[in-house]
Amino acid sequence: MDLLFASIVSGVLIGMVLALVALGLTIIFGVMDIVNFAHGEFLMVGMYTGLLTAQATGMDPLFTLPVAAAVGFALGIICYAGFIKFLLRGPMISQLLGTFGLMLVLRNLALLFFGSEDRALHHGLLVGKSFDVGMGIILSATKLATAVLAVLSFGAVWLLMNRTRIGKALTATALNRQGARYMGIPTERMNMLAWGIGGATVTIAGALIVNFWSVTPYVGLIFTMIAFTVVALGGFGSVPGAFFAGLVVGLIMEIPGFWDFIQLFFGIDWMADVPMISLKYTWIYVSYFVIMLISPRGLFGWKQ
Amino acid sequence: MEAIRNTLDFSDFPKTDLGVALAVLVFLFCFPLFPHSAFAMATMIQFFIFSLYGMGWNTIGGYGGQVDLGKAQYVGIGAYTTMVCLLRWDIPFWVSMPVGACLSICWSFIIGYPLFKLKGHYFAIATIATSLVLKDLFEVWKFVGAARGLGILPYKYHPPDYWRLIFKEDIYYYYIIFAFFIVGLLYMNWFRKSRLGYQLRSIKDNEEVARSLGINVHWAKIKTYAIATAFVSIVGSFHAVYIKNIEPEDTMSLDISILIALMAMLGGAGSLWGPVIGAGVLIPLKSYLKEWLGASAGLLGIDLIIYGLIIMIISAFEPRGLWGIVEKYRRRRRK
Numbered sequence: 001m002d003l004l005f006a007s008i009v010s011g012v013l014i015g016m017v018l019a020l021v022a023l024g025l026t027i028i029f030g031v032m033d034i035v036n037f038a039h040g041e042f043l044m045v046g047m048y049t050g051l052l053t054a055q056a057t058g059m060d061p062l063f064t065l066p067v068a069a070a071v072g073f074a075l076g077i078i079c080y081a082g083f084i085k086f087l088l089r090g091p092m093i094s095q096l097l098g099t100f101g102l103m104l105v106l107r108n109l110a111l112l113f114f115g116s117e118d119r120a121l122h123h124g125l126l127v128g129k130s131f132d133v134g135m136g137i138i139l140s141a142t143k144l145a146t147a148v149l150a151v152l153s154f155g156a157v158w159l160l161m162n163r164t165r166i167g168k169a170l171t172a173t174a175l176n177r178q179g180a181r182y183m184g185i186p187t188e189r190m191n192m193l194a195w196g197i198g199g200a201t202v203t204i205a206g207a208l209i210v211n212f213w214s215v216t217p218y219v220g221l222i223f224t225m226i227a228f229t230v231v232a233l234g235g236f237g238s239v240p241g242a243f244f245a246g247l248v249v250g251l252i253m254e255i256p257g258f259w260d261f262i263q264l265f266f267g268i269d270w271m272a273d274v275p276m277i278s279l280k281y282t283w284i285y286v287s288y289f290v291i292m293l294i295s296p297r298g299l300f301g302w303k304q
Numbered sequence: 305m306e307a308i309r310n311t312l313d314f315s316d317f318p319k320t321d322l323g324v325a326l327a328v329l330v331f332l333f334c335f336p337l338f339p340h341s342a343f344a345m346a347t348m349i350q351f352f353i354f355s356l357y358g359m360g361w362n363t364i365g366g367y368g369g370q371v372d373l374g375k376a377q378y379v380g381i382g383a384y385t386t387m388v389c390l391l392r393w394d395i396p397f398w399v400s401m402p403v404g405a406c407l408s409i410c411w412s413f414i415i416g417y418p419l420f421k422l423k424g425h426y427f428a429i430a431t432i433a434t435s436l437v438l439k440d441l442f443e444v445w446k447f448v449g450a451a452r453g454l455g456i457l458p459y460k461y462h463p464p465d466y467w468r469l470i471f472k473e474d475i476y477y478y479y480i481i482f483a484f485f486i487v488g489l490l491y492m493n494w495f496r497k498s499r500l501g502y503q504l505r506s507i508k509d510n511e512e513v514a515r516s517l518g519i520n521v522h523w524a525k526i527k528t529y530a531i532a533t534a535f536v537s538i539v540g541s542f543h544a545v546y547i548k549n550i551e552p553e554d555t556m557s558l559d560i561s562i563l564i565a566l567m568a569m570l571g572g573a574g575s576l577w578g579p580v581i582g583a584g585v586l587i588p589l590k591s592y593l594k595e596w597l598g599a600s601a602g603l604l605g606i607d608l609i610i611y612g613l614i615i616m617i618i619s620a621f622e623p624r625g626l627w628g629i630v631e632k633y634r635r636r637r638r639k
């Protein structure tokens with residue numbers, strides 16, 4: 001039983017961070033119908049930013065978020081103004097391959113500058129600390145703080161999208177570009193802003209994830225796929241959808257944990273032979289496929 | 305008869321195109337006779353392999369407009385079938401290649417039926433997902449060597465072995481893949497004028513209209529997907545005996561899938577010469593950049609940065625590929 005609770009809690013905690021990872025992708029997709037393959041690489045940039053800032057200044061890694069956000073915002077805007085703007089005129093395939101090119105460039109720039117070795121944080125206020133909640137659940141302090149900060153950032157973006165003029169303009173652009181332009185909304189600037197917000201949220205998520213996940217230049221792909229799955233489940237373009245879908249995908253990532261639980265609890269021997277832990281991410285791809293087949297709009301989606 | 309005439313009929317191309325194509329073919333045929341480095345030879349074989357992959361992708365992605373980014377899974381199925389057959393049961397290449405193609409086609413039907421209910425981005429990402437699932441499964445499947453993969457030990461056989469395609473010198477492989485290349489080109493020439501080819505182009509232009517004309521859109525897509533799959537799987541089998549050492553990471557990774565799509569798109573998707581031009585530009589560029597900048601200069605990853613920048617520039621400024629530039633130039637001259 002303990003294993004079950006531990007898996008659920010860990011799934012929910014990681015799910016909150018994954019929701020923040022996917023938020024940027026869903027905003028960008030909602031506003032301008034473009035799928036960003038470089039999303040995971042943005043996250044990698046955030047992870048390196050968090051790590052290097054913490055190491056250079058001796059700050060606690062949890063407080064590097066503003067730096068990461070600023071870097072992400074700038075990165076998003078530069079990418080949009082310098083590249084994506086031109087890509088939007090082309091057909092879908094060139095958008096897909098173009099963002100793939102961006103992903104290659106970012107990944108290999110990181111390889112060039114930081115080398116290919118694993119890097120992880122070893123110091124910090126919360127690193128290595130954990131507390132026992134009972135029922136066999138041991139909460140690692142970094143994961144808990146990360147999840148809380150992720151929810152706070154998510155809430156901030158939600159407020160921005162729903163309670164401010166700029167957010168309303170963004171939503172209007174997403175719903176009807178032509179109409180928004182007639183109402184005097186500068187849609188071009190809104191696109192840029194969407195990329196800025198998208199970049200900022202994902203780099204914040206990266207700076208949070210680096211607290212418990214080591215970073216290499218190749219870390220991006222798996223997060224790109226996770227973000228696609230979260231966005232597909234929540235519905236392309238939906239902000240609250242991304243949050244709930246993030247929790248669900250976090251639980252999907254814990255399937256190996258549930259597998260162990262079933263195997264131990266019911267004592268099924270053959271289940272122990274399946275190398276479930278190396279199939280950890282397979283479930284994410286499978287669930288993307290299944291979700292798309294059952295309901296292409298996702299849970300809260302409005303874009304077909 | 306009709307089909308054979310159609311296959312050999314290139315008369316709808318302008319004369320200059322055919323002249324250039326013939327000159328290139330003669331060059332490719334004579335290339336091994338001139339002095340060359342082993343590296344150049346390997347690059348040329350890679351060029352053939354990837355232009356054939358690109359041709360396969362071009363049927364569904366170029367003519368049909370369905371962006372498929374999961375072709376690497378069929379490279380994997382073809383390569384692993386040949387490898388497992390050879391190592392476990394000593395079945396020669398010419399038998400295991402069609403078996404691999406059949407397995408790939410079966411798999412393509414199984415996943416193609418649900419896949420083609422999706423459109424656009426959703427389809428593209430779903431193909432990636434299926435490909436990665438298969439790769440993950442191959443990485444834990446002990447029968448096919450798990451993550452370490454499988455390898456042929458050439459000294460166990462007696463090269464030149466024409467049945468199992470095990471040779472010491474690359475020149476044998478060169479001419480075999482060259483023959484594949486000619487057959488592939490002729491097949492594509494037939495395909496683009498076939499009934500299915502025209503149906504696909506109408507689906508690409510407007511699916512609703514195609515449906516109203518009585519085309520079974522879903523079935524046409526699945527059929528074409530199977531054709532593309534067979535292409536990729538057959539060349540994947542060849543890749544296995546040529547490379548002699550395969551593992552999931554370099555036969556089935558996402559990078560291979562994207563590279564395949566890129567060949568056709570860079571050259572010009574939906575045209576006969578597109579994949580060949582794309583592979584002819586990209587493959588030498590990729591391997592020589594790696595040789596000069598990556599390995600010699602010791603700058604890790606700089607070759608892929610330049611490569612990525614080229615992809616970005618092409619997709620942002622000339623989405624119809626290099627062939628699109630040629631056509632634009634021609635149109636301007638005609639005016």
